[in-house]
Amino acid sequence: MTAYSVPERVAHVERDDDGLPQVFLMRLPDGPPVALEGTAALIWTFAAEGETDVAAAVARAMGLAREQIVEDVEAYLVRLVETGLLACTD
Numbered sequence: 001m002t003a004y005s006v007p008e009r010v011a012h013v014e015r016d017d018d019g020l021p022q023v024f025l026m027r028l029p030d031g032p033p034v035a036l037e038g039t040a041a042l043i044w045t046f047a048a049e050g051e052t053d054v055a056a057a058v059a060r061a062m063g064l065a066r067e068q069i070v071e072d073v074e075a076y077l078v079r080l081v082e083t084g085l086l087a088c089t090d
Contacts, residue, residue: 004048012026039062040076
């Protein structure tokens, strides 16, 4: 399993208004703001909190089987790392 962290130069704010998770991110000093909602916000939040099996955590939160979402979650984590919004710590 891979561990993730928030890069030092990424500012973030997490909200959970009306039960819909939201995360607002920005690479400092001049990156464009990025808004994540719903499942995307859950994936980023679990990864940023150090969860090593993000797919399992998201599956539990959504009442799904890990096998149903693991490929999509892992692909999205790769994208978050490639865009600099998460860092691998392994």
